[in-house]
């Protein structure tokens with residue numbers, strides 16, 4: 328497999344994926360890293376690792392379709408067979424999802440279907456749940472909606488702030504995302520119907 332990683336910011340999940348490739352856990356290569364923002368740290372991380380990286384600045388695109396057509400062109404050009412959204416803070420339209428159906432993974436820092444959207448930790452703390460976590464799922468047309476592959480949990484502690492909770496969840500993200508990609512690459516994920524992912528052994 329050839330991975331295409333899409334990031335908007337820091338890129339720590341991407342780094343955990345690169346480490347898992349280096350260690351041999353994930354038997355794949357990264358063909359390209361794409362960002363929607365020129366300031367994304369992920370661009371520098373990719374460069375340091377000798378991986379081709381390109382920013383397609385959303386603000387300079389005519390519209391969402393134009394933006395996504397450029398993303399798809401770069402992914403196709405790099406021969407990407409699995410699209411990995413790693414802190415990519417944009418919603419992809421049915422056009423993009425249709426181009427890579429069941430070949431797009433996303434990570435979300437809550438236990439879906441609870442607390443989707445861009446402020447998961449803030450929403451968890453405001454609601455007062457005692458447990459949070461992270462979710463890896465296939466991307467479909469709905470936001471934070473597609474079939475769930477893996478989830479893991481963390482406790483929410485009394486004195487948590489958004490930052491402390493995010494850090495506790497992020498540690499789990501860095502383990503869970505490489506694991507999900509490994510399962511995909513090894514052909515161990517089977518979609519049953521529209522919603523259920525079976526993990527073969």
Ligand code: GRF
Pocket residue numbers: 334335336337338339340341413414415434435436497500
């Ligand atoms: C992660 O918490 C991810 O789940 C969320 O945004 C954060 C991205 O972090 N959607 P990074 O860019 O991978 O460091």
